[in-house]
Amino acid sequence: MAEHWDVIIIGAGTAGLAALREVSKETDKVLMINAGAYGTTCARVGCMPSKVLIESARALHDCNKLAGVGIRGGQHVAADIPAMLQHVRKLRDHFVSGTLEATATLGKRNIQGLARLLGPQTVEVEGQTHHAERIILATGSSPVMPAPWKALGDRVLTTDTFFEQKTLPERMAVIGLGPIGLEMAQAMAYLGIEVHAFDKSTSLAGISDPEVSKALREALEKDFSIHTGADVSLHADGDGVRVDTGAFSILVDRVLVAVGRKPNIDSLNLAALGVPLDERGMPPFDPATTQIGELPVYIAGDVNQHAPILHEAADEGYIAAHNAMADKPTAFPRRTPMGVVFIEPGVAFVGQRFAELDADALIGEASFVRQGRAVAAQRNQGLMRIYARGKDAVLIGAEMCVPAAEHMAHLLGLAISEGLTVHQVLRMPFYHPVLEEGLRSALRAIVKQVPCNDADLAKCGEFRIQALD
Numbered sequence: 001m002a003e004h005w006d007v008i009i010i011g012a013g014t015a016g017l018a019a020l021r022e023v024s025k026e027t028d029k030v031l032m033i034n035a036g037a038y039g040t041t042c043a044r045v046g047c048m049p050s051k052v053l054i055e056s057a058r059a060l061h062d063c064n065k066l067a068g069v070g071i072r073g074g075q076h077v078a079a080d081i082p083a084m085l086q087h088v089r090k091l092r093d094h095f096v097s098g099t100l101e102a103t104a105t106l107g108k109r110n111i112q113g114l115a116r117l118l119g120p121q122t123v124e125v126e127g128q129t130h131h132a133e134r135i136i137l138a139t140g141s142s143p144v145m146p147a148p149w150k151a152l153g154d155r156v157l158t159t160d161t162f163f164e165q166k167t168l169p170e171r172m173a174v175i176g177l178g179p180i181g182l183e184m185a186q187a188m189a190y191l192g193i194e195v196h197a198f199d200k201s202t203s204l205a206g207i208s209d210p211e212v213s214k215a216l217r218e219a220l221e222k223d224f225s226i227h228t229g230a231d232v233s234l235h236a237d238g239d240g241v242r243v244d245t246g247a248f249s250i251l252v253d254r255v256l257v258a259v260g261r262k263p264n265i266d267s268l269n270l271a272a273l274g275v276p277l278d279e280r281g282m283p284p285f286d287p288a289t290t291q292i293g294e295l296p297v298y299i300a301g302d303v304n305q306h307a308p309i310l311h312e313a314a315d316e317g318y319i320a321a322h323n324a325m326a327d328k329p330t331a332f333p334r335r336t337p338m339g340v341v342f343i344e345p346g347v348a349f350v351g352q353r354f355a356e357l358d359a360d361a362l363i364g365e366a367s368f369v370r371q372g373r374a375v376a377a378q379r380n381q382g383l384m385r386i387y388a389r390g391k392d393a394v395l396i397g398a399e400m401c402v403p404a405a406e407h408m409a410h411l412l413g414l415a416i417s418e419g420l421t422v423h424q425v426l427r428m429p430f431y432h433p434v435l436e437e438g439l440r441s442a443l444r445a446i447v448k449q450v451p452c453n454d455a456d457l458a459k460c461g462e463f464r465i466q467a468l469d
């Protein structure tokens, strides 16, 4: 006999928990099904443990700057890597425990097991069939491991296994230089590990603006070696792994594979939905509603691959739950796209990407190599490029690799979301000396390309003197 529910949520990650919070406001007849460990990808193996490691590694790296400002003793500070990894796991456990509270009181309405669809309103788990008015799929994603590399066993790590390591070896390779690969490569290099980083494409961190990409590569090559633009192969060699790409070959102790993540759909049996699946096995869905076709089924978070980052997963859980409880689905306008990569200089993009710009778009850029506050903080590297619409100078996007990129991106994200022109943004106060004066320089470079009223402070120019801009 099938059990009957109003809503079944498959996956207790960020999207699933956001959906649970919303659905629970309307009904108790909600069933959560989660395979494997609870605690969410973000808290267990993703955003949070990676950021703890990055913060610790950065604290150590900053000691290298001490001698330059007249503080002695920095050279005696060293990483105790086993202790640092323990610290990561301690904070990780703390973050995970917070997420567990969300499902703690569900009792029998929470089943641990692999869900398999039998139809658009029927799910099988642990041999039991469940029927629901609506189903929310929120099964997340998993690291990709190319088949030939699996034979290397524990010599190849992913972020699912990295944070469980008791220590780290002297030489590491990182394959894949998207956000995950770059964050981990720089953190390990800051800990004193010899890092060699590889990507088969030439792009870094998904940046599409070639000028920003060039500036980032220049900055990162101070920390670790970078090899891009050719296929990478791995072979066991003694106790380690030989990495080959083009004419370059290096022996390392271990490899972190960060070549992307794939949606967790293999065990879901999406064919049972009865809609055509694409070549990746994905059903069609509307990002504004999260609904799959006309079915009573919604797909939210990393599993739909629309915008695989945390705040978008949370939004999609909310949208899916709202629509699962409604008679008619609502189309939600989505937020301005934003991405941040937590390295130094920080990488960020917001709004339209360089690769998406029309030919008449205006571009303003600012280098942070001579930016006053960045020089004072010994963080003077990187480039910001801001994009505005050709016809009216409305801000439309930016790509950057600069200090405090995460904050710059939020400021620009607000301006873009509100449809502000470059002139309007330049009318706000910029205090001195702040890193945001670099952002102002990039905006001023756009204003110079369009007519501006003399009585407009947006027209106020630069000194071109390091101490004053």
Ligand SMILES: Cc1cc2nc3c(=O)[nH]c(=O)nc-3n(C[C@H](O)[C@H](O)[C@H](O)COP(=O)(O)OP(=O)(O)OC[C@H]3O[C@@H](n4cnc5c(N)ncnc54)[C@H](O)[C@@H]3O)c2cc1C
Pocket (backbone or CB within 6 Å): 010, 011, 012, 013, 014, 015, 016, 033, 034, 035, 036, 037, 038, 039, 040, 041, 042, 045, 046, 047, 048, 050, 113, 114, 115, 116, 138, 139, 140, 141, 159, 180, 264, 267, 268, 300, 301, 302, 303, 308, 309, 310, 311, 313
């Ligand atoms: C190393 C790393 C760093 C990251 N850093 C950031 C960052 O700094 N900022 C940011 O915004 N994003 C970051 N992300 C991305 C972010 O973590 C994800 O976008 C987010 O966690 C996705 O949440 P989700 O709910 O879609 O999936 P998840 O949290 O993965 O939840 C999916 C759940 O579904 C379960 N499941 C899978 N299949 C089934 C099934 N058949 N039946 C039942 N249950 C199933 C899984 O076990 C899991 O519990 C990072 C990711 C990684 C890996």
Ligand SMILES: NC(=O)c1ccc[n+]([C@@H]2O[C@H](COP(=O)([O-])OP(=O)(O)OC[C@H]3O[C@@H](n4cnc5c(N)ncnc54)[C@H](O)[C@@H]3O)[C@@H](O)[C@H]2O)c1
Pocket (backbone or CB within 6 Å): 146, 175, 176, 177, 178, 179, 180, 181, 183, 198, 199, 200, 201, 203, 205, 206, 231, 232, 258, 259, 260, 261, 307, 308, 309, 339, 340, 341, 342
């Ligand atoms: N700070 C953040 O916001 C943050 C941090 C980490 C992850 N994330 C999220 O996680 C997702 C996954 O990140 P990711 O970095 O794993 O994936 P990604 O898809 O962004 O990057 C993977 C990289 O691996 C390369 N690659 C693929 N196959 C390869 C191969 N066989 N050999 C060499 N290189 C190869 C690709 O060219 C690409 O540059 C991102 O899309 C992002 O949304 C976000």
